[in-house]
Amino acid sequence: MSLVQSVDWLTIAPPTLTAVVAVGILVADLFVPAARKQLLGWTAVGGLAAALALLVPLRAGDRSTFCLTPDTGLRACSYTADHFTVVIQFLVLGGALVTALLSLADTRDKLPVGEYWFLLLSSAAGAALLPASRDLATLVVALEVASLPAFALVGLKRGDRMSSESALKFFLSSVTATAVTLLGVSFVYAATGTLHLTEIAQRLGGVPGQLQTLAQAGVVLTLVGFAFKTAAVPFHFWVPDTYVGAPLPVAAYLSVVGKAVGFTGLILVTVVAFPSYADVWGPALAVLAALTMTVGNVAALRQVSTRAWSAVRLLAWSSVAQAGYLLVPIAAAAYSSDDQIGATVAYALMYAVVNLGAFAVVVLVARTRPQARISDFRGLYAERPGVALALGFFLLNLAGLPPGIIGLFAKVTVFSAAVDAGLGWLAVIMGVNVVIALYYYLRWTALIFRAPEGAADGAVTRLGAPTPVTLAIALTAVAGVVLSGYPQIALRFAANSVF
Numbered sequence: 001m002s003l004v005q006s007v008d009w010l011t012i013a014p015p016t017l018t019a020v021v022a023v024g025i026l027v028a029d030l031f032v033p034a035a036r037k038q039l040l041g042w043t044a045v046g047g048l049a050a051a052l053a054l055l056v057p058l059r060a061g062d063r064s065t066f067c068l069t070p071d072t073g074l075r076a077c078s079y080t081a082d083h084f085t086v087v088i089q090f091l092v093l094g095g096a097l098v099t100a101l102l103s104l105a106d107t108r109d110k111l112p113v114g115e116y117w118f119l120l121l122s123s124a125a126g127a128a129l130l131p132a133s134r135d136l137a138t139l140v141v142a143l144e145v146a147s148l149p150a151f152a153l154v155g156l157k158r159g160d161r162m163s164s165e166s167a168l169k170f171f172l173s174s175v176t177a178t179a180v181t182l183l184g185v186s187f188v189y190a191a192t193g194t195l196h197l198t199e200i201a202q203r204l205g206g207v208p209g210q211l212q213t214l215a216q217a218g219v220v221l222t223l224v225g226f227a228f229k230t231a232a233v234p235f236h237f238w239v240p241d242t243y244v245g246a247p248l249p250v251a252a253y254l255s256v257v258g259k260a261v262g263f264t265g266l267i268l269v270t271v272v273a274f275p276s277y278a279d280v281w282g283p284a285l286a287v288l289a290a291l292t293m294t295v296g297n298v299a300a301l302r303q304v305s306t307r308a309w310s311a312v313r314l315l316a317w318s319s320v321a322q323a324g325y326l327l328v329p330i331a332a333a334a335y336s337s338d339d340q341i342g343a344t345v346a347y348a349l350m351y352a353v354v355n356l357g358a359f360a361v362v363v364l365v366a367r368t369r370p371q372a373r374i375s376d377f378r379g380l381y382a383e384r385p386g387v388a389l390a391l392g393f394f395l396l397n398l399a400g401l402p403p404g405i406i407g408l409f410a411k412v413t414v415f416s417a418a419v420d421a422g423l424g425w426l427a428v429i430m431g432v433n434v435v436i437a438l439y440y441y442l443r444w445t446a447l448i449f450r451a452p453e454g455a456a457d458g459a460v461t462r463l464g465a466p467t468p469v470t471l472a473i474a475l476t477a478v479a480g481v482v483l484s485g486y487p488q489i490a491l492r493f494a495a496n497s498v499f
Contacts, residue, residue, distance in 0.1 A: 011063040011081045013054045015128040021047030022121035029114025037113040041104045044117040048097040076196035078135045088131035095256040096124035098356045101472040102249040119149040131264045135195040136185045154246040166245025173238040181225025187218025197273040205276040219277045229262030233291040243316040244309045252359030255319045256352045282334025293324025293433045305374035332421035343417040350410040354397040357476030361391040379452025388448045390477040399441035405484035
């Protein structure tokens, strides 16, 4: 086989540009005076916006690069920019862009500028690389490029003991997940003799009897490794403390982009590489989905509104529960010949928009109430009506209630995927969990519109709102309203995200 190949630079442009901007910012940080460090943040925002713009020409059709033609005669590519890749890259880079807007004020006041932007963009570059990966080596490398900078981002608040402890817990759990994944990948390679996902799918069905146990063990271990990354129960223990200890914009980033990375990898290894072992991963993911949504919702239900960081903890446990919903269509794909992955992608798009919006409001409120308790949001409507309405809209979307139509449609899509696949018991558990979640989402929403405690006659305290944070709230709110008015945009966009 020939190792000489051309590189399609447009195909790899989005993650490449993000990585180049990251390195450029790290070098520029050595020369830019302290008074002008804020320019580095706006450079990061501009780089992410440009990377998003480069996705537009990729929508025209499938493009591949780094391809080889082995002795079998089948063309195997390591990087493919198909519709699925473009959708996930849009989600990842868009989430990183909103995170960058939320971070501009924090990097100016609290965090080391150059290091922060380099780590954030490096992680975003890895996250953008992962959905295009079509061999296990590239997949693992992309996963680690996305994960390793995130460890440092969580612990970047110097002198903060909670931040350091959270970073250590996140690091140890992720390293364990990586070790398990690598062990599984090595078993799969030993059984099939290839790392390309499409070739693995073809060869797993014909593995000799003496290697079947090795192949099965590789499939299971690979799934366990990605279950850590998705925060599926019982591999979720790192989530609450990590979100609380991390800078709030980083917590928002992990809740959306970090989760997208895990689910993208899980989709690629199950649906693309291991379809012949659907009888192994299908039931396992269905059970994980039921456990994850139940544990996440019950834990969120128990959050005390007056406890420090209770707002962040509630969103953390909510993200665990949402991970359970995201697992449902992937599990359903093992039982149904119809493509179910579009339901996961549609739900992920909805979740990314509204969860980033909710975190953006928490970032704003935490500027004057740094303990970020749920009770601190009481009377928010009297202080900033627009922000309060936006947060209420985001929470109703997460709950799946009108006027959050896109949240309702996304939940119905996931529910339908379970029913169509014959997983009626999982659909029932999902319905029960949706009802449980209504309580804590509506409790928080109602608190926003109550009168502030101890407020004088009509006297309210106005929250200072930095322009980038206001812009982040406005962008996510507008996106949520547009998707609620025209939910078919997201549903049709995601429906084409098939292999």
